[in-house]
Structures are given as structure tokens and as C-alpha cells.
Amino acid sequence: MTSPFDAATVRAYRAAGWWGAATVADHVRRHAAERPGAAAYTTPDETLTWARYEENSTVLARHLAALGLAPGDRVATLLPDGPAWHVAAVAAEKAGLVLVGVGARAGRRELRFLLGRTGSRALVTLAEHRGARSAALVDELRADGLGLAHHVVVDRLGVPGDPRDADITGRALGPDDFSMLNSTSGTTGLPKCVPHTQNRWFYFHELACRAGALNPSDVFMGAVPSPFGFGLWTAHFSPAALGVPTVLMERFDAHAALDLIERHRVTVLHCVSTQFIMLLNAQAERERDLSSLRCMFTGGEAVPYDRAARFEETTGAKVLQFYGSNETGALSCTSLDDTREHRLRTAGRIIPEMRVRLFDPADGSDITGSGRPGQPGCKGPATCSGYYDDPEADEKLFTPDGWMLMADIVEIDADGYLRVVGRLSDLIIRGGKNISAAAVEEEVGTHPAVALAAAVAMPDEVFGERVCVYAELRPGAALTLDDLTAHLTERGVSREWHPERLIVLDALPRSSGGKVAKGELRDDIHRRLTP
Secondary structure (H helix, E strand, C coil): CCCCCCHHHHHHHHHCCCCCCCCHHHHHHHHHHHCCCCEEEECCCCEEEHHHHHHHHHHHHHHHHHCCCCCCCEEEEECCCCHHHHHHHHHHHHHCCEEEEECCCCCHHHHHHHHHHHCCCEEEECCEECCEEHHHHHHHHHHCCCCCCEEEEECCCCCECCCCCCCCCCCCCCCCCCCEEEEECCCCCCCEEEEECHHHHHHHHHHHHHHHCCCCCCCEEECCCCCCHHHHHHHHHHHHHHCCCEEECCCCCHHHHHHHHHHHCCCEEECCHHHHHHHHHHHHHCCCCCCCCCEEEECCCCCCHHHHHHHHHHHCCEEEEEEEECCCEEEEECCCCCCHHHHHHCCCEECHHHCCEEECCCCCCECCCCCCCEEEEECCCCCCCCCCCCHHHHHHHECCCCCEECCEEEEECCCCEEEEEEECCCEEEECCEEEEHHHHHHHHCCCCCEEEEEEEEEEECCCEEEEEEEEEECCCCCCCHHHHHHHHHHCCCCHHHCCCEEEEECCCCECCCCCECHHHHHHHHHHHHCC
């Protein structure tokens, strides 16, 4: 395997101390030797010790190699957020395989697309997925024409049901090797694939350590699924580097999460804004002792000041955040040393080595230092190398001279603090999940009753935004939200894309150019929700 970054970049980042020589497997092996019985991952039902983490990942790595998977082959995971995912990730590293992380909530169509797009030869699952036999799902995927050679069933601690044995000597990936693919929500169509090396996430880990004074005495709780960027550093890379126990839940539940924080004396919480708002509401219903918490990392969506301030007052923990994406990593971050106003009203100081620039969204000119808001771009050790085998998408991701762009408008003040002031893309951000309005419209438009559809963000106190669809129907047709939901479910559309409100109009408003006037629809839903 080789790095997706050029050799000069790798040398420069290593020389600067931003990238290192250790991998997750190296850290797991060290902790297994030094503290074999200590907890690596804890769920409401079981604990995976560092020794079992090392053993189980080796067993699974040998099993994958015994199936005939060659170094560099893709192995996909469709697993809930629990120890099995982390075991599978380390097993793939040990066997020299590229892990394809698919979100557990992915619909059948998204799963089929990602497996085909990445050329995955094996799929790792539990025996059941969403209450149905995983084997039946794999049969459907194969019937669709996917060249899925192997289906590997593991238990919740990552052990395959029929372990096979093969030599994996010399196969392990290094920290600069192309080692993982995950998906990211685009503004149109199906997800794009993002390639990862381990070192970009270990660099992110070092940023987090400085921001939150993370140390080996901490106890983590990760509430964001690990196949995605925020979940990767919080539950996979940082716990391995520090050797700390991490509390996980297969499905987030606010009351259960508070019980676990109290029981395990969690010190560092990682969750999106929607989740901490749900935690606040649940704490108000039944109070727990949350005095162990000292900081909470959040992000993925706007951080509501009043709710974040109330979280700090309720728990005593400081709210921290990074600004960035799965592709860019971090452009800015807040820290324990920042004032509350800076921590909760900005996205923190820009990170020097990420070389953040601002560009005019109209003509692409560099306006850094002009005092004007602009579209942020960056180059640095937290970025990915670009989209996987997708030059068309890369053209939109990068400027002509190689700066990786975010789809926002931001301003940077004289002290280097970044604030997001607008959004360029037509995205709906529901609970930290980016949802393409165009993709929702395309799916809704497949219903035979729909002549035209427009998806907009519907403000929501808990999730920040929800999906609202306005529809213009064909003559004589009728449609309810239940009808539409059933149709999308049958098509295998991911649950996050399902509209949560349907408003039928005789005709959708049009702009002077004939396009749907979405601004009018956004104003309309605000009026409908205003008492």
C-alpha cells in the first residue's frame, strides 16, 4: 500500500511533528501488554478489554486473510456503533485491507452504491441488521449484481462465527497508507467517498488534546457513529492513543446516555448539538450526577448559544467545538482557555498549520485579510487527499491552485476567531447529518402523484433543522406523508432523507427565471411554525 499524499508532503508533515509513526494497532498492542484487563470499550451490556481488543482484531484479521482477500482489497462494515466496528477497523489494518465504513442507518440503495463504488469484496455484519437477517440483505445485494465475494458475520465483540487462520505477517498498513473510505453527504445525488490515512486523524487527536487537555485519566463517551469523521477521532483514534475507556451505545438514547455518564464517571463527552439538547431535556426530567464531566466536544451543525450555556451551567463542563468537515478535518477550534463568548459564539481560532484562506464565492479571488466574509479554504495536515476516484467532485472541492474548500461563508476577526455567517450549498443539517435537498427532491419526485417537489429546512428546537417537502401534485392525485414514507422505504432510501412534513400546494412558487422560489418556501414554513 502507498500513501495518497505525495512523498514531499509526507516528509514535511512528519518533520513538523504533525504526523507520526504509530498506528491504532500499535497502540492497542501496547495497551494490551501494559493493562490487559482494563476496559477499552464499554456498552450497557458488555466490556471489551485491551487484551481482548488485541486478540479479537488479530483473529478477525487472520480470518479475512484466509478468505483470500489480498492486501489493498476493500472490506466493508455495516455495524452498529459498538466494539465490533473498532475491532473490524483494526483487523483490516492488520490484514492490509482498506476498510469501507458504511453508516448503520444507510438505506439499501446507499449501501448498494457504496459497496459497488468502492469495489468491496467482503461485508462484515452482525447476524441481524435492523431486526432482519443480514444474510437476506447480502442475498439481495448479490441479486442486484454486486460482486460481493464474502459475508463475514461477527458477534458484538468482533469475533467471527467460524474463525479461519492465515498468516498476516508483513501485511499491516502504516500510518500514511490509504487505509479507510467513508462517505460524505453531497449537495446532489448519492454520497461521495473520502479516503483516509491514519495520520490525519492522529493529528486531529493532538489538536483535541491541546483544546481539551485530554489525558490518560479521562473516560470518554462517543455518541457519534465511528464511520464518520467526528466519530473517528472521538471513539477510535483518541481512545487508542490515550489508552482511555470509551462508553458506546448502539443507538443514542438521552436517558440511557445520562445513566451511563453517571455510572462510569465519564469526563469527556462527544456528541452533536442535537444530542446535547436531548441530554439537557432528559436531565430536566430526571436529574443525574454529571459532576464527572469536564468538557464536551460538539459540532457538525450550529451550536445554539443559550442551550450550550445551559449545558455548561447544568454540568459544569465546558463546551468545545471544531469547525471543519470529513474532507478538510479542522480549520479552527475552541479550547478550555477561551472565554464563554468565544467558545459559544464562534467556531474558535483558526489553526495556523491549516493555512486557512478566504475566497470570494463570486469570482474565486483570494480575499484573505480584507475584512470581508468569504468561502474558507485550507491546506494542511488534517485534510484528506480529495475524493476517491472522482475528479468531477474534486473540481468543486478544490480551487484551481489546490485549496480545499468548505461550502460556507465565514468571517475571521482580527484575533483569528472564525464565525460561520452563511451557507453556500443547498443542504439541510438535521442533527449534524448533512442532507441534500436536491437528492430528497429527486426521490420524492419518483412518487407517481408528484409533479414537482422542493425540499427546505424546517427549523426545529432539538434537531436544528428537519426536512420539509412542498409538493405540486399531478391532476387528480392525492398524497399523504404516510404514503410518501412508504414509497421511499420501498425504494430503499436512507431514513434521514425521508421528509418529516409534507405540504401540498396547488402550484409551487416560481422565480422570474422559472425556478422554484425556495426563499418563499422557507419564509412560508417559518410563518407556519410561528405561534
